[in-house]
Amino acid sequence: MNWNIEELGYQPEKATGLGNKFLIGNGYMGIRGTLEESKKDQFPAVNLSGIYDQVGNGWREPLNAPNGLFTRLLIEGKEYCLSEKEHKAHTMELDYRHGIFRRETVFEAAKGTVTLKTERFASMVDKHLIALKVTLVPSYDGEIEVITGIDGEVWDINGPHYDSVLTGVTGELIGAVATTHEKQDKVAVYEALEIPSVAGQEAAIAEQSTKEKDRTVLRHLKLQVTAEKSYTFFKYISIYTSLDTAAFQEEGKQLVLEAKKRGYEALLKEHKNNWEKKWSRSEVEIEGDDEAMEALNYSLYHLHSIAPRHSKSLSIAARGLSGQTYKGAVFWDTEMFMLDFFLFTEPEVAKTLLKYRIDTLKGAKAKAGDYGFCGAFYAWESQEGGYDACSDYNVTDVFTGRPMRTYFKDKQIHISTAVVYGIMRYIEFTGDKELLxxxxxxxxxECAKFYYSLLIKRVKDEKYELYDVIGPDEYHERVNNNAYTNRMVKFTFEAAIKLLEEETENKAEAAEKTLLLESFRDAALHLYIPQPDEKTGIIEQFDGYEQLEDVSVEAVKGRLLHEKEYWGGAYGVASHTKVIKQADVVTMMNLFSSEYDMEILYKNWAYYEPRTEHGSSLSACMYSMVACKCNMPDQAYPFFLKSAKADLGDGGKQWAGLIYIGGTHPAASGGAYMTAVEGFAGLKLENGELKAEPRLPKGWKHLKFKVQYLGELYQVTVTKDKAEVEKIRD
Known part of the structure; x- marks a missing residue:
């Protein structure tokens, strides 16, 4: 298997997308795959997890740290940047088995060429450390100057987030300490430089700039070079914030000094060994389809790169650590699309993700209270403390330039069901009831209390209903009885009932719990769940959906007056049609497939898929998994590949109205994993035992992976007509 991806040549219009495609990270930080000489107009970023800032009325978003990777060549008074200077050749490479980014560029100068090679990684051993190796190979004798240091002119979408960036020099270290606007949090970046002794090489710091207005601190290294000789230096960069430790500056300085003492190769070896341990549990082997195997494991690489292993209570943003898109907020994506990968391969990370939700319960209860409801209404776009970063005006009208009122924050009530689903799934697969x-x-x-307070009952009707919601299909806002939402709310009531029945009660709590039990039992029994139509077998997505205009996705697309026009909302081109954004009923049927026979599954799959725009990267995997459950693996395959390649291609939706939404797609990565493991391999629990049911697509000879269940590790091997689930003995 090939564990490397390459990009040959340089096309400026692709630079933003390549920043996502060539991302490296370690859960604490994500480093976009941009070049070392890039400045903020080319979207470089060292994106940090769990720390946010807001400026004025702009959206609150995560921080990008001052860029300690900044490096440019200065030859005969001219700075060399790939986007601005002539070059003879250029290659970018990502070793996604080990999270190592490399580039090689041949610049043309007046006297000849200079080859610039770099290699960098975000340490998987120490989450605060970045290591960079820089090598120059000139074709001529002469002088080359290298400008390298910390660039505090940071790319922000809704910034600038740093009121000040104080730079300085302390002995052999340079540093920059940035102060945020909203809370005056600190982000400290330190760098130690190692210049090995090389015969014929002279390197000296000629100048250092520490002017605050420049927000940069730079070393100028003058090298007297000889043709065809290599000149190498190393940079060790630390990043700490004041949220990490009170001694963030001292620890940052100490880390880079220790890294320099240990040396680049030793750090790289440890980093690679750490990655190998992760792959020993998570690598998926597909015999007969290298394209699928490489795309799938590339997806898993991205999930590994953003897992918050440094914390006991932190989640993953919808765009991972690829930048500030979607405000660095946590959506339902984490529980419904990413959780299974960690649950099956690294349960301790799954627990960390769920602890984040538990620890932000206070914020969820406050949100419910703000709307006049009981219980816990989780943030649609969750930041620290459960703060809901979702705006009431989340999309910009491309024609007027004015913000459009949207109702994601108010009406996507299914978010709390995702939290409940994640907790229950964790208990089911780990047996770790301590989380409860x-x-x-x-x-x-508390989530069940929230939904109970939302129930509506008509005077002459026994059933409960849920009005004025938005389901997974966001193109249709404020609908009644969305099938997915109602069924997941019933699941929430059932989970709460199970817990209340199992709890040992003291007398003081007995009366309250008896009342809750009676209420939740009544709600679960009488909540309206849309059923398949007797004639067609179709489950109506929401009340009145069947009365909407039945038109093709292409026809709706043809009605656009602007390529970035938003399809949903009150006046969107799709809002009065049956065209939906993403899997909705099909998502529900995937989660509760045992409640429907195969004919009903197929009819709904065949009905809704042509009417789905797949305007979200979350969509394809759900259609793929239901296709597998209909014994249609070959029809499932293109959807699987679409999910697995969400970050490998050059496409992808980059805009919602005038809002930039580019970045990586970790939910699609998780969806690709679920499709392989739970779709094609048919992994499931049956009477408390792991089972697999082969549904391999054409050309696949076998599918092989490991799964952790109830503290034991299992090897799953699936061929066309056979499935083996074997416990791995220590």
């Missing part, structure tokens, strides 16, 4: 006593049980019951 650590706040998980309270979270589930």
């Amino acid at each position: 006593s650590e706040g998980g049980a309270e979270t589930i019951i």
Whole structure:
């Protein structure tokens, strides 16, 4: 298998997308795959997890740290940047088995060429450390100057987020300490430089700039070079914030000094060994389809790169650590699309993701209270403390330039069901009920209270309904009885009932819990769940959906007056049609497939797929998984590949109205994994035992992976007509 991706040549229009495609990270930070000489107009970023800032009325978003990777060549008074200077050759490479980014560029200068080679990684051993190797090979004798240091002119979408960036020099270190606008949090970046002794090489710091207005601190290294000889230096960069430790500056300085003492090769070896341990549990082997195997494992690379292993309570943003898109907020994506990968391969990370939700329960209860409801209404776009970063005006009208009122924050009530689903799934696969006593049980019951306070009953009707919601299909806002939402709310009531029935009660709590039990049982029994139509077998997505205009996706697309026009909302081109953004009913049927026979599954799959724009990267995997459950693996395959290649291609939706939404797609990565493991391999629990059911697409000879279940590790091997699930003995 090939664990490397390459980009040959340079096309400026692709630079933004390549920043996502060639991302490296370690869960604490994500480093976009831009070049070392890039300045903020080319979207370089060292994106940090769990720390946010807001400026004025702009959207609150995560921080990009001052860029300690900044490096440019200065030859005969001219700075060399790939986007601005002539070059003879250029290659970018990502080793996604080990999270190593490399580039090689041949610049043309007046006297000859200079080859610039770099290699960098975000350490998987120490989450605060970046290491960079720089090599120059000139074709001529003469002088080359290298400008390298920390660039505090940071790319922001809704910034600038740093009121000040103070730079300085301390002995052999240079540093920059940035102060945020909103809370005066600090981000400290330090750099130590190692210049090995090389015969014929002279390197000296000629100048250092520490002017605050420049927000940069730079070393100028003058090298007297000889033709065809290599000149190498190393940079060790630390990043700490004041949220990490009170001694963030001292620890940052100490880390880079220790890294320099240990040396680049030793750090790289440890980093690669750490990656190998992760792949020993998570690599997926597909015999007969290298394209699929490479795309799938590339997807898993991205999930590994953004896993918050440095924390006991932190989640993953919808765009991972690829930048500030979607405000660095946590959506339902994490529980419904990413969780299974970690649950099956690294359960401790899955617990960290769920602890984030438990620890932000206070924020969820406050949000519910703000709307006049009981219980816990989780943030649609969750930042620290459960703060909902979702704006009431989340899309910009491309014609007027004015913000458009949207209702994602108010009406996507299904977010709390995702939290409950994640907690229950974790308990089911790990058997670790400590999560319940650590706040998980309270979270589930508070979510059930929220939904109970939303129920509507007509005077002469026994059924409960849920009005004025938005389902996964965001193109249709404020609908009644969305099938997915109602069924997931019933799941929430059932989970709360199970917990209340199992709890040992003291007398003081007995009356309250008895009342809750009666209420939740009544709600679960009488909540309206849309059923398949007797004639067609189709489950109506929401009340009145069947009365909408039935028109093709292409026809709706043809009605656009602007390529970035938003399809949904009150006046969107899709809002009065049956065209939907992403899997909605099909998502519900995937989660509760045992409740429907195969004919009903197929009819709904065949009905909704042609009417789905797939305007979200979350969509394809759901259609793929339901196709597998209809014994249609070959029809599932293109959707699987679309998910697995979400970050490998050059396309992808980059805009919602005038809002930039580019970045990586970790939910699609998780969806590709779920499709392979739970779709093609048919992995499932049956009477508390792991089972697999082969549904391999054409050309696949076998599918092989490991799964952790109830603390034991299993090897799953699936061929066309056979599935083996074997416990791995220590």
